[in-house]
Amino acid sequence: MATPQLASFKVPATENESMRSYALGSSERQALQAAIAQMEQELPFEVPCVVNGKAVKTGKLAKQPIPSDHARHLCSYHEADEATVASAIDGALAAKAEWEAMPWNDRAAIFLRAAELVSGKYRYKLLAATMLGQGKNTWQAEIDAGAELSDFFRFGVKYVEELYSQQPPKNAAGTWNRVEYRALEGFVLAVSPFNFTAIGGNLPGAPALVGNVVVWKPSPAATYSNYLIYQLLAEAGIPAGVIQFVPGPPAEVVAQAIGHPSFAALHFTGSTFVFKKLWQDIAKNLDIYKGYPRVVGETGGKNFHIIHKSAEVRNAVIQSVRGGFEYQGQKCSALSRLYVSSSLWESGFKDQFLAEIAKIKVGPPQDFSNFLGAVIGRPAYDKVISYIKKAKDAGGEILIGGTGDDSKGYFIQPTVILTKDPQSVTMKEEVFGPVVTVFVYDDADFEKTLELIDNTSIYALTGSIFAGDRKALLFATNKLRNAAGNVYYNEKCTGAVVGQQPFGGARASGTNDKAGSISIFYRFISARSIKENFVGLEDFGYPSNLV
Numbered sequence: 032m033a034t035p036q037l038a039s040f041k042v043p044a045t046e047n048e049s050m051r052s053y054a055l056g057s058s059e060r061q062a063l064q065a066a067i068a069q070m071e072q073e074l075p076f077e078v079p080c081v082v083n084g085k086a087v088k089t090g091k092l093a094k095q096p097i098p099s100d101h102a103r104h105l106c107s108y109h110e111a112d113e114a115t116v117a118s119a120i121d122g123a124l125a126a127k128a129e130w131e132a133m134p135w136n137d138r139a140a141i142f143l144r145a146a147e148l149v150s151g152k153y154r155y156k157l158l159a160a161t162m163l164g165q166g167k168n169t170w171q172a173e174i175d176a177g178a179e180l181s182d183f184f185r186f187g188v189k190y191v192e193e194l195y196s197q198q199p200p201k202n203a204a205g206t207w208n209r210v211e212y213r214a215l216e217g218f219v220l221a222v223s224p225f226n227f228t229a230i231g232g233n234l235p236g237a238p239a240l241v242g243n244v245v246v247w248k249p250s251p252a253a254t255y256s257n258y259l260i261y262q263l264l265a266e267a268g269i270p271a272g273v274i275q276f277v278p279g280p281p282a283e284v285v286a287q288a289i290g291h292p293s294f295a296a297l298h299f300t301g302s303t304f305v306f307k308k309l310w311q312d313i314a315k316n317l318d319i320y321k322g323y324p325r326v327v328g329e330t331g332g333k334n335f336h337i338i339h340k341s342a343e344v345r346n347a348v349i350q351s352v353r354g355g356f357e358y359q360g361q362k363c364s365a366l367s368r369l370y371v372s373s374s375l376w377e378s379g380f381k382d383q384f385l386a387e388i389a390k391i392k393v394g395p396p397q398d399f400s401n402f403l404g405a406v407i408g409r410p411a412y413d414k415v416i417s418y419i420k421k422a423k424d425a426g427g428e429i430l431i432g433g434t435g436d437d438s439k440g441y442f443i444q445p446t447v448i449l450t451k452d453p454q455s456v457t458m459k460e461e462v463f464g465p466v467v468t469v470f471v472y473d474d475a476d477f478e479k480t481l482e483l484i485d486n487t488s489i490y491a492l493t494g495s496i497f498a499g500d501r502k503a504l505l506f507a508t509n510k511l512r513n514a515a516g517n518v519y520y521n522e523k524c525t526g527a528v529v530g531q532q533p534f535g536g537a538r539a540s541g542t543n544d545k546a547g548s549i550s551i552f553y554r555f556i557s558a559r560s561i562k563e564n565f566v567g568l569e570d571f572g573y574p575s576n577l578v
Contacts, residue, residue, distance in 0.1 A: 040136040043143070045189040047530060048150050048178040053169045053399070060399070063169065066155035067397055070163060078108035078258045080115050080278060083122040084271025087115055093278075095254045098166040098405035099395035099440035105164040106255040111279035116246070116287045119275035123218045123244035124293055126272030131214045131242035135195060139188045142240055145267035146184035149232075150177065153263050160256040161228045162396040166404040169396065171358045172228075174526075176256065179229035182529035183547070187233075187240050189530075190549040194241075194556070205566035212556040214242035216321055217295030219555065220288040221245050222281070222309075224300045225252035225407055226361050232260045233546060234298045235274045238555040243296075246275045248284045250301075252407050281305075289313055289324075296325035296555060300363075303330040303461075303490075303539045327554045329534075329541040331461045332363045332492030334515070334524045335484050337507060338380065339498035340372040340474045346521060347375075347497040348383045354495070354523035355467040356391060356445045359406050363540075364493040364517070364525040368458050369469045370480050376471045385431050388445050395440065405440040406464055412441040415464030422448045422457045422468065432465070453483050461490070477503065481510040492536030493517040493524040516543050 051059040075094070079086035089112050094104040111119070130138075149157065157176040161167050167175065199208040221234035231253055235245040249257035261276045277284055288294060289312055297313065299306055306328045313324055336354065338347050354366035371380055394401040406412050412435060419433050432446030448457055448468045457468040472480040484494070494515035498504045504520060511518070516536030517527055527534040533548030535541055544551050 034134050036134060042139055042188050042192050045185050045530070047528060048181045048185075050173055050178050053173065063155050063158055066159040067162065070156070070159045074106070074163075075104050076106040076255055078106045078254055078278065080109055080111045080119075081261060081276040082115060082119045083126075083275070084265065087111075087118075089115055093251060095164055095252060096408060097163055097440075098407055099442075101409075101440060105160070106258075108251075108254045108258075108278045111248075111277040111284055113283075113287060116277055116279075116284055119246050119277050120218060120288065120291055120293070122272040123246055123275050126270060127214070127218070127244045130239075130244060130270060130273045133242075135191075138240060138242070139192070141268040142184045142188050142236065145236075145264050145269075146181040148263040148267055149181040149184065153259060157228060157256060157259055160259055164255050165225055165228065165253055166407060167358055167396060168401060168404055169399055172396075176228040179227070179529060180232045180260070183229055183233040184236060186530045186547065187237055187552075191240055191552055193549055194552050199560075205564065207563045207565070209561050209563075211559050211561065212241065213559055215295035215325065215555060215557055217293035218291075219243045219245045219296040219298055220285065220294065221247045221298045222285060222301060223247070223249050223253070223257065225250040226358070226363070227300075228253065228256045228260070230300050230546075231257040232264075234300060236264070237546075237551055238296065238298060239269070239274055241552055241556050243555055244273050246277060246288055248281065248288075249276070249278050251278065251281075254278050285309065286312070290316060290319070292319050292321060294320060294324055295322065297327065298555075299328040301328075301330065306330045306541070325554050327542055327544050327551070329363065329536070329544075329546065330539065331463075331490055332365070332536065332540055333367050333459070333461055333488035333490040334364055334493040335368045335370065336366055336495045336497060336524060337480065337484060338369070338371040338375055339477060339496070339500060339503045339507070340374050341500035341503060342372075342375065342497035343499060343521070344375055344379050344383065348380060348387060350495070350497070350521075350523040351384065351467070352387045352391075354525050356388070356403060356465050357525060359403055359443070360465040360467075361407060361411075361463055362525050364527070364534075365463075366467055366495075366524050367462060368484075368487070369467050370484065371469060371471050372474045372477070373471050374474050381430075385447065388431050388447060391445050393442055393444060403445060403465060405442050408441060409437075411464065412437050412443065415443055415462060415466060418457055418460070418462045418464070419446055419448070419466060422450070422455065425455055426450075426452070427455060427457065427468070430469075454487060459487055478506075478510065481507055485511055485514045489539040490536065491515055491538035492540035493519070495519040495522060495524040497521050513537070516540065516545075
């Protein structure tokens with residue numbers, strides 16, 4: 032029986048989630064510390080695959096280590112095998128018709144309830160899982176798993192309401208034109224990263240919100256926090272089968288999904304190398320698909336700060352410390368290459384920059400005084416240390432840091448490399464760790480340096496321009512038009528907020544579909560135009576045929 036549509040509903044007013052400070056002595060700090068302590072007492076957790084709403088234990092177990100204490104692991108998870116993935120795809124396709132047909136206000140209500148569960152009931156548990164399992168400090172976990180995740184769900188509802196309201200502005204006499212925004216024909220594969228719990232929720236959540244069914248493969252290094260997201264979505268009312276949770280070996284799970292005739296879209300965040308490989312594999316499979324799959328991805332970055340001679344030094348210094356070293360530089364948007372005018376570098380920037388970095392405390396997230404934690408795992412640790420060595424071998428000068436200690440956790444000291452070669456390896460290649468490389472340019476070479484920024488890297492994700500001179504600010508903006516999808520003035524190159532700065536970059540940084548805005552939802556719908564005629568024709572001929 033069809034559900035009657037008895038009103039045209041408006042979703043509640045949408046605001047960004049208020050962030051909690053976790054100040055010393057605050058009730059929220061006490062609650063979070065209690066959640067962390069409880070989680071440490073109960074770990075390791077066992078995480079199943081979830082197919083059609085039921086736990087599936089394949090018996091093939093893998094572990095999610097704790098980066099700051101790698102002898103322990105946060106959870107063991109059952110890896111999806113071929114039969115599990117096949118069942119997940121079949122179950123998603125079986126659930127599709129009913130989910131897509133659910134009235135929009137009811138789908139919206141599910142995600143609005145999910146947002147409330149994130150910001151309320153699940154908040155401290157999500158933060159604890161993000162801190163222990165993904166190595167974030169308290170504030171980084173709060174802006175991710177507390178604020179951004181709930182923002183994705185709330186603003187997603189707002190944007191889809193706006194999308195559905197977009198209708199043809201004209202109707203000829205006796206007709207009515209309208210557009211419906213169908214889900215894609217088939218299923219969406221969501222492949223989420225380790226570095227943002229919120230992206231773990233948004234990659235399956237955004238396609239599902241517009242009526243798609245999703246097979247979700249979470250990152251091995253974020254399995255437990257992502258499993259909590261799955262649980263809260265189920266508690267919010269997502270029907271069984273709409274989102275299938277299939278942790279497992281990335282290559283095998285993804286290959287099986289993109290090899291299915293009903294594969295309709297990829298929603299991906301991860302490395303540029305992997306994304307290009309997946310795009311190539313999808314292209315090779317074109318003849319087996321019902322349609323042309325949508326390929327949506329946000330990948331790497333080699334993000335910059337350009338410090339003009341007119342910049343306010345103190346602000347540029349502090350913004351650069353945060354941009355480069357928050358979350359160990361493991362953000363796609365993290366500052367990696369820093370271009371500083373020679374007059375500012377010598378007159379205070381260098382000394383202040385190094386002095387501030389020297390204050391950074393490095394250690395496990397349970398100690399709230401630590402600003403920097405461990406990098407995510409052994410491969411990340413080895414990669415970052417190898418880049419520091421490459422930079423030194425090529426003549427780079429280590430101004431601070433440059434060392435690591437992997438005896439208990441994967442800790443790397445915040446590192447600044449001074450290079451005289453703007454094309455050196457750590458100016459060109461993505462490091463994804465707590466390493467910032469500095470190139471000092473002559474004040475007279477501002478335009479030349481902008482050209483360097485534009486041409487040095489294959490990436491184009493984020494960048495910041497620091498200048499008090501408005502002409503310099505605008506000149507740099509125009510010269511760097513294609514160098515970044517998100518540009519900041521006198522502000523660090525990280526920290527895009529849902530509903531405020533739509534996020535994404537081009538070139539090798541991705542498809543620039545702008546998460547956190549209405550744009551992303553266009554990629555997961557297939558519009559159908561409907562024209563209804565109220566007055567029938569009485570003759571096939573035209574007036575011009577009369578003679």
